[in-house]
Amino acid sequence: MTDQRTDVLISEVGPRDGLQSIGTIMPLAAKKAWIAAEAAAGVTEIEVGSFVPPKLLPQLADTAEVVAFAKTIPGLTVAVLVPNARGAEAAIAAGADKITLPLSVSETHSLANLRRTHAQVIDEARTIAALIAALPADRRPHFEGSLSTAFGCTLEGAIPDAQIARLAESLMTAGCDEVGLSDTTGFADPSAVRRLIRLVRGVAGDAALTGIHLHNTRGLGLANVLAALDCGLTTFDASLGGLGGCPFAPGASGNIVTEDLAFMLEAMGLRTGIDLDRLTAVRTIVADALPGEPLYGFLPDAGLPLGFRPATSLAA
Amino acid sequence: MTDQRTDVLISEVGPRDGLQSIGTIMPLAAKKAWIAAEAAAGVTEIEVGSFVPPKLLPQLADTAEVVAFAKTIPGLTVAVLVPNARGAEAAIAAGADKITLPLSVSETHSLANLRRTHAQVIDEARTIAALIAALPADRRPHFEGSLSTAFGCTLEGAIPDAQIARLAESLMTAGCDEVGLSDTTGFADPSAVRRLIRLVRGVAGDAALTGIHLHNTRGLGLANVLAALDCGLTTFDASLGGLGGCPFAPGASGNIVTEDLAFMLEAMGLRTGIDLDRLTAVRTIVADALPGEPLYGFLPDAGLPLGFRPATSLAA
Numbered sequence: 086m087t088d089q090r091t092d093v094l095i096s097e098v099g100p101r102d103g104l105q106s107i108g109t110i111m112p113l114a115a116k117k118a119w120i121a122a123e124a125a126a127g128v129t130e131i132e133v134g135s136f137v138p139p140k141l142l143p144q145l146a147d148t149a150e151v152v153a154f155a156k157t158i159p160g161l162t163v164a165v166l167v168p169n170a171r172g173a174e175a176a177i178a179a180g181a182d183k184i185t186l187p188l189s190v191s192e193t194h195s196l197a198n199l200r201r202t203h204a205q206v207i208d209e210a211r212t213i214a215a216l217i218a219a220l221p222a223d224r225r226p227h228f229e230g231s232l233s234t235a236f237g238c239t240l241e242g243a244i245p246d247a248q249i250a251r252l253a254e255s256l257m258t259a260g261c262d263e264v265g266l267s268d269t270t271g272f273a274d275p276s277a278v279r280r281l282i283r284l285v286r287g288v289a290g291d292a293a294l295t296g297i298h299l300h301n302t303r304g305l306g307l308a309n310v311l312a313a314l315d316c317g318l319t320t321f322d323a324s325l326g327g328l329g330g331c332p333f334a335p336g337a338s339g340n341i342v343t344e345d346l347a348f349m350l351e352a353m354g355l356r357t358g359i360d361l362d363r364l365t366a367v368r369t370i371v372a373d374a375l376p377g378e379p380l381y382g383f384l385p386d387a388g389l390p391l392g393f394r395p396a397t398s399l400a401a
Numbered sequence: 402m403t404d405q406r407t408d409v410l411i412s413e414v415g416p417r418d419g420l421q422s423i424g425t426i427m428p429l430a431a432k433k434a435w436i437a438a439e440a441a442a443g444v445t446e447i448e449v450g451s452f453v454p455p456k457l458l459p460q461l462a463d464t465a466e467v468v469a470f471a472k473t474i475p476g477l478t479v480a481v482l483v484p485n486a487r488g489a490e491a492a493i494a495a496g497a498d499k500i501t502l503p504l505s506v507s508e509t510h511s512l513a514n515l516r517r518t519h520a521q522v523i524d525e526a527r528t529i530a531a532l533i534a535a536l537p538a539d540r541r542p543h544f545e546g547s548l549s550t551a552f553g554c555t556l557e558g559a560i561p562d563a564q565i566a567r568l569a570e571s572l573m574t575a576g577c578d579e580v581g582l583s584d585t586t587g588f589a590d591p592s593a594v595r596r597l598i599r600l601v602r603g604v605a606g607d608a609a610l611t612g613i614h615l616h617n618t619r620g621l622g623l624a625n626v627l628a629a630l631d632c633g634l635t636t637f638d639a640s641l642g643g644l645g646g647c648p649f650a651p652g653a654s655g656n657i658v659t660e661d662l663a664f665m666l667e668a669m670g671l672r673t674g675i676d677l678d679r680l681t682a683v684r685t686i687v688a689d690a691l692p693g694e695p696l697y698g699f700l701p702d703a704g705l706p707l708g709f710r711p712a713t714s715l716a717a
Contacts (some may be wrong), residue, residue, distance in 0.1 A: 257530075258432040270704040274668035275627050286447030303706075304661040304699030305668075311591050315631075345620040352590035352621075359614030383620030388589040 092355040092396070094320045095120070095121055095347055096130040096296065097369070100151065101166055102340055104134060104144045107378055115374035117154045122160075122370055123325065126363035128343075131155065132163040132185070136172035139176050152179040159334055162360040163337045168199050170212040176226065177216060182215075183227040187267065188256060190249050192256055194269075198233075202318060208256045228258030231265040239271035254288045259393070260267020263293050268309070271302020271339060275312035289375065292344055294314035296320030300383075301327060306341035307349055314355075326368055326380030337365030342382040344368075352394035358397055361389065407674040408712070409666050410636045411659060412612070413439055415687070416467065418656055419644030420460045421451060423694055429463050433470045436477075439641065440680035441628060443713070444659075446478040447471065452488035468495040478610070484515050485531055486528040492542065493532060499543040500533075501694070502526055503583065504572060506565050507554035510585075514549075515558030523571045530576020547581040547614065551597055562600055562658035562675055570604045579609050584625070587618020591628035598632040607632035612636030615657050617643060617697075623665055630671075637662060640716035642684055642696030658682075658698040667711035674713055677705065702706040 100120060111119075120131055131154045134148030148165060155163040164183035167173045176184050188206045189195035195203060212358055217225050232253060235296045236241045266281055270358055278297070285294050297313045299306050299322070310321055322342030348357045365385050372380055416436060420427055427435075436447055450464030464481060480499035483489045492500050505511035506524045511519060526546055533541050543594045548569060553559045569580050581595040582597055593611070603611050613629045615622050615638070626637055640656030663675045680700050688696055 237706050239707055242706070269701065270706070274665055276669040279443065281569065291525065302703045303664060304624055304658065305665050307621055308665060309626045311624045311627050342620070346621060347589055349621050349624060353592040387587065387618045390553050390558070390586070391555055392553070 089148055090356060091129075091358040092319070093314070093317045093357055094130060094318055095128060095167045095343060095350070095352050095357050095359065096132060096164065096322045097128050097325060097343055098132040098298070098345070099324040099326070099328050100134050101132040101145065102322075103326075104326040105142050106329040107144070108377065109375050109378060110144050111374050113150055115148070115150050115370065117156070119325075119374070120151070120155050120369065122367045123364065124158045124161045125327070126367060127357070127359035128364070129160060129358060130183070130320075132164040132166060134164060134168040135168075136175040137166075137168050146222045147250065149179045152176070152181050154256075156180050167213070168218065169201075169209045172217055173213040177220065181226050183229065184213065185229045185231050185265070186213060186261075187231045187233045187254060189238070189269070190244045190252050191234040191241045194234045194238045194239045197240065198199070203252060203255075209261050210256055210259035212259060219253045227263070227330045228261050229263045229265050229296075230259070230261035231267045232256075232285070233267040233269040236265045236277050238255050239270050239272055239358060246280070249281065250284050250288045253285045257293055259290045263295065264289050265296045265298060266294070267298040268300050269298075271300040273299060273309050274305055275308050278312040280310045280315055282313060282318065291317070294318070294392075298322040298379060301339045308346060310341065312347070322346075325364075326371055327384055328371065328378070328380065330400045337379070344383075344384045351397060352393070354396045360397070361395060364386045406636070408646035409630070409673055410446060410612075411444060411663055411666070411673050411675065412448060412480065412636055412638045413444050413641060413659055414448040414614070414638045414656060415640035415644050415659070417448040417451050418638075419531050419642075420642040421458050422645040423460070423691065425691050426460050427690050429466055432463070432467050432688065435641075435683065435686050435690070436467070436471050437474060437678065438683045440474045440477045442683060443673070443675035444680070445476060445674060446499070446636075447482060448482065449481040451482040452491040453482075453484050453486070461646040465495045468492070468497055472496050476700065477635055483529070485525045486519075486532065488688045489529040489532055493536065497542050499545065500529065501545045501551055501581070502529060503547045503549045504568060505549045505585070506560045506568050507550040507555070507557045509556045510550045510554045519568060520572075523575050524607040526572055526575035526577060534576070543579070544577050545579045545581050545612070546575070547583045548572075548601070549583040549585040551582045552583060552584045552593050555586050557629065559658065562596070563690075566600050566604045569601045573605045573609055579611065582610070583659075584616050585614075587616040589615060589625050589647045590621055591624050594628040595632055595711060598629060598634065599693070607633070610634070612638070614638040614667060617649065617655045617657045622655075623661060624711060626657065626665070637651060639663075641680075642687055642698055644687065644691075644694070644696065655697070658699045658700075660698045664705070665698045666708070668712060670712045672712045676713070
């Protein structure tokens with residue numbers, strides 16, 4: 086998903102994963118301003134919402150309108166989450182570029198989160214793949230199956246590797262273009278990241294695993310990114326200000342912070358395409374729209390090191 | 402410095418680096434309780450103070466008494482910082498097991514911090530090495546020269562690699578047993594960590610660089626640990642609760658958090674010898690002795706993952 090001018094892709098998930106975990110409902114106008122400002126800062130993929138029943142997540146009830154707006158931004162990949170084929174239909178109708186279906190490798194968590202067994206979720210994946218295949222080639226969204234709670238579940242604990250491998254294979258067989266690894270619960274550590282990347286690539290192929298969704302619940306978020314980078318992954322989810330988490334996994338708060346992630350990658354000489362100052366300035370929009378909601382991040386407090394030269398600016 | 406039952410050494414620097422950066426003076430009794438409790442949790446090396454003029458750092462004026470107490474704890478390596486040969490004399494008299502002399506690779510910072518040019522600090526190193534060599538073999542402390550501001554300086558910015566290499570070589574020639582890399586300012590990133598480790602090992606030899614002192618100023622502390630681990634380093638400084646920083650490097654606050662570091666290493670299957678629950682309980686001692694002082698760390702808030710099995714317990 087990276088173009089010739091970038092080495093890594095940061096996928097902003099704040100408008101979905103961030104907003105779904107907090108009580109306050111962000112007004113549509115603020116969502117638009119956030120997405121527009123972050124795209125203007127150089128972020129080229131944003132997960133803008135989730136097609137779930139509004140009763141479950143009223144924060145994301147306006148996802149169709151958000152997608153329609155985001156689609157007007159040139160060069161932006163507009164991603165959405167869907168819990169099932171009905172959500173995928175809505176996502177396709179709205180014109181989403183990328184559709185992610187989460188499959189919790191913990192069946193207990195799957196039942197709690199999506200109210201579905203593994204077999205039922207795989208069926209949904211198959212139906213979604215068929216919906217997409219029926220579209221004209223130039224209108225087909227990218228379809229990712231995301232292995233959530235891959236690093237352990239707050240209800241079940243560790244999940245056997247064999248079960249994760251089997252589910253990754255099932256998602257690919259069902260017709261996903263790609264699988265992703267998701268540390269829904271913040272249980273991951275760098276060794277586990279490396280082990281699961283090797284495991285999933287072993288069954289799905291290297292090209293079928295390029296991205297990872299990490300949380301910073303126990304402070305290891307960026308170390309886990311480094312482990313994944315070393316394995317060749319190129320797409321990293323993050324949330325502006327570290328907003329968000331998973332409302333169905335108690336204690337599992339805290340996406341990695343987009344600003345800190347972008348800083349680390351740029352400092353390492355990896356081009357993200359993002360302007361760090363403009364990115365940090367986007368916090369004001371989120372803070373103003375969500376009064377009292379804490380925002381996280383080290384870079385915004387510490388500022389850039391003296392003489393810092395981001396990789397992206399060097400390439401320009 | 403690791404024994405057969407451990408894979409990595411966490412060197413607690415809170416009683417020195419933590420306390421020197423805050424205004425409140427911790428009473429001697431609290432320092433003793435902190436050190437004793439952390440040693441009981443399995444920490445085998447603690448930097449307990451600094452032999453600097455009490456006028457400069459009244460927080461550390463009782464370092465000789467702290468060393469004397471720490472020396473009564475079986476199996477504990479008692480480390481101290483010294484700014485010069487006079488400090489080293491006091492450290493030797495007190496019976497310290499390990500003496501660290503910082504040499505700021507930024508000469509501007511060296512003048513501000515130690516009030517000495519590079520040549521003057523190297524002279525001090527030579528004098529200290531001679532003092533140590535004159536001792537009976539079984540009473541000689543380990544002598545480390547620490548390359549501070551190695552990843553950049555808040556006054557000078559980036560320091561040329563050639564200058565860092567030259568200073569590392571000079572410290573070894575002056576008689577240091579070892580050199581260390583210190584990210585005094587929190588400017589390090591994983592690529593820079595790897596580059597400087599290769600650089601210093603290239604001039605000083607692999608055996609002469611085993612440890613690194615990292616800060617978490619911009620949130621990259623544990624990612625930088627991972628980079629250093631991958632290069633084969635085995636000793637990592639950290640501060641309980643992330644207490645501390647460098648009072649002479651503005652904006653450079655925040656050691657990496659001992660609790661989070663120990664959790665990451667144990668999760669990765671590396672034995673630290675530390676009991677995470679007992680370590681986290683030590684926070685109470687520090688918090689009670691320093692009312693109002695913020696303590697940091699993710700693990701203490703999030704707790705251990707469900708079903709977590711630390712490497713150290715598995716080995717026991």
